[in-house]
Amino acid sequence: MTLLPRIFTDIKPDNVFNVLIIIQHEGNLANIDFNDQINKLNKIYGHNGIFEFYIAGRRQIKISNSNETIKLLNELFEELSNYWIDINQNNYNSGIIDLTAWTNRFLNDLIFLLSTGKRSFAINYYYRKLKNEKITKNIIDSEHYIECLTYFLVNFRIAFIPKILRRLPLIRYHVDKFIDISNFLFERLLEVVRERREEIEKLRVDSSLVKALNNDEISTILFDILTGSTDSVTSAFSFVLYDIAHHPDVKKKLVDEINSVFRDDLSIQITLDDLEKLKYCEAIILEKLRIRSPTTNITRYNKEPDEVVRYKWPSNTSFLLHVRGINNNPLYWEDPDKFMPERFFKPQKTDKLYGFLSTSFGAGLRNCPGRKIAMIEIKLLLALIYRRFNIELVDMKAPLEIFPTVMAICKKLEARIIPNNQFKF
Numbered sequence: 106m107t108l109l110p111r112i113f114t115d116i117k118p119d120n121v122f123n124v125l126i127i128i129q130h131e132g133n134l135a136n137i138d139f140n141d142q143i144n145k146l147n148k149i150y151g152h153n154g155i156f157e158f159y160i161a162g163r164r165q166i167k168i169s170n171s172n173e174t175i176k177l178l179n180e181l182f183e184e185l186s187n188y189w190i191d192i193n194q195n196n197y198n199s200g201i202i203d204l205t206a207w208t209n210r211f212l213n214d215l216i217f218l219l220s221t222g223k224r225s226f227a228i229n230y231y232y233r234k235l236k237n238e239k240i241t242k243n244i245i246d247s248e249h250y251i252e253c254l255t256y257f258l259v260n261f262r263i264a265f266i267p268k269i270l271r272r273l274p275l276i277r278y279h280v281d282k283f284i285d286i287s288n289f290l291f292e293r294l295l296e297v298v299r300e301r302r303e304e305i306e307k308l309r310v311d312s313s314l315v316k317a318l319n320n321d322e323i324s325t326i327l328f329d330i331l332t333g334s335t336d337s338v339t340s341a342f343s344f345v346l347y348d349i350a351h352h353p354d355v356k357k358k359l360v361d362e363i364n365s366v367f368r369d370d371l372s373i374q375i376t377l378d379d380l381e382k383l384k385y386c387e388a389i390i391l392e393k394l395r396i397r398s399p400t401t402n403i404t405r406y407n408k409e410p411d412e413v414v415r416y417k418w419p420s421n422t423s424f425l426l427h428v429r430g431i432n433n434n435p436l437y438w439e440d441p442d443k444f445m446p447e448r449f450f451k452p453q454k455t456d457k458l459y460g461f462l463s464t465s466f467g468a469g470l471r472n473c474p475g476r477k478i479a480m481i482e483i484k485l486l487l488a489l490i491y492r493r494f495n496i497e498l499v500d501m502k503a504p505l506e507i508f509p510t511v512m513a514i515c516k517k518l519e520a521r522i523i524p525n526n527q528f529k530f
C-alpha cells in the first residue's frame with residue numbers, strides 16, 4: 106500500500122482534522138502551535154459551535170458543539186413564554202396573539218444571534234409595542250427591519266422585471282421601493298459586520314490562519330441566511346399549527362407524546378436526544394411540508410444541452426420544479442391531500458416517500474443548507490409550546506392567509522394561547 110492510502114485507512118474519525126493540518130503544513134509544523142491557535146480562534150468565533158478558517162488556503166470547518174442552537178432556542182423560548190403569559194394574564198388584546206408575527210420575530214432573534222454573534226431584540230420590542238409602551242427609536246427600527254425582510258421576500262418577483270420595463274411609470278415606484286428596501290437591509294447587516302470586525306480585530310490571532318472575507322462578502326452571506334431562514338420557517342411552522350388545530354386526534358397524539366417524553370417537568374431544557382424521541386411530532390412536520398410547503402417552485406437551468414423527462418433540451422433552458430405537484434402526486438401518495446402523519450410510519454413506503462419529500466428543501470448541490478436547522482426549530486418550538494400552552498385559533502373556519510410569491514408566506518395566524526393547568530408561573 107502506498108503512503109497516502111495507508112494514512113487514510115489508519116486514521117480514526119477524530120484524527121482527520123490533525124492529518125489535514127499535517128499534510129497541508131508539512132515543513133512549517135515546528136513553528137506553529139495549532140492547538141493553541143485553534144483554541145484562540147474558538148474563543149473568538151466558536152460561541153455557536155461552528156466556525157471556519159483557512160490553512161494553507163484551504164477552508165476548514167471547526168465544529169465544537171452542535172447543541173448550541175438548541176440551547177439558544179430553549180433560552181429564547183423562556184423569554185417568549187414570559188411575554189405570552191403576561192399577555193394572557195393581563196388580557197392584552199383579549200389574549201389574542203398573531204402566532205405568525207411572534208414566530209417571525211422569534212426566529213429572527215435566533216438566527217441573528219447564531220449568524221452574527223449579536224443579540225437582536227425583536228420579540229422584546231414587539232411585546233413592548235403590543236403593550237403600548239412608549240414607542241422608542243429601537244422599537245421602530247426593529248419593527249421596520251422585520252417588515253422590510255418580509256417585504257423583500259413577498260415582492261421578490263420585482264427582481265425579475267426586465268430592465269427595459271423598470272422605468273415605466275407604474276412599475277418604477279415598485280422597483281425603486283424594492284431597491285431602497287434591499288439596500289436598507291444590506292446596509293444594516295454591513296453595520297453589524299463592521300462592528301463585529303472591530304471587536305474581533307482587538308483580539309490578536311495569528312493572521313496566517315485567517316483569510317478574512319471582506320465586509321461585502323460576509324453581508325451577502327448573512328443576507329442569504331436571514332432572508333432564507335425566517336419567513337420560510339415561520340410559514341412552515343404556521344401551516345403546521347393550523348393543521349394541528351384542525352385535527353384534534355393529531356393534537357392529542359402530539360401532546361401525549363410530548364408529555365410522555367417530558368413527564369411533569371415543564372422547565373427542563375429540551376435536548377437533541379429528547380427531539381430524537383419525538384417521532385410523531387416529526388411525522389406531523391414532514392406531512393405538512395409534503396402537503397403544503399412554503400416552497401412553491403425550485404429553479405434550475407442547464408448550462409449544456411441535456412435530456413430531462415425523456416425530452417432533449419438546448420442549453421440555457423430554465424426549469425421550474427413544481428414542488429406541490431411532486432409532493433402531492435397520487436402515483437406515490439395514497440390520498441395525497443389528506444393530512445395523515447401516520448403515513449410516515451409505514452415502513453414499506455418510507456424510503457421512497459422521504460426521497461420525494463426532500464423536494465421541499467430542494468435537491469442536489471444547491472439544496473437548502475438550513476434544512477436541518479429548520480426541522481430542529483419547528484420540532485423544538487412545537488415541543489416547547491405544547492408542553493406549556495394550549496393553542497386555540499380565533500377563527501376555526503378561516504382559511505390560511507398566504508402571500509403567493511416566490512414562496513408561500515403565511516400572512517398571519519391569530520390564536521389564543523392558554524397556559525396549561527399544570528404549568529405553574
Ligand code: HEM
Nearest residue numbers: 329333334337338341400465466467468471472473475479
Ligand atoms: C422550512 C424551512 C425552509 C424551507 C422550506 C427552505 C427551502 C429552500 C429551498 C427550496 C431552497 C432552494 C434549494 C434548491 O434550489 O435546490 C433553499 C435554499 C436556501 N436556504 Fe432554505 N429553506 C428553509 C429554511 C432555511 C433556513 C433555516 C436557512 C438558514 C439557516 C436557509 C437557508 C438557505 C440558503 C442560504 C439557501 C440558498 C442555498 C444556495 O443558493 O446554494 N433555509 N431553501
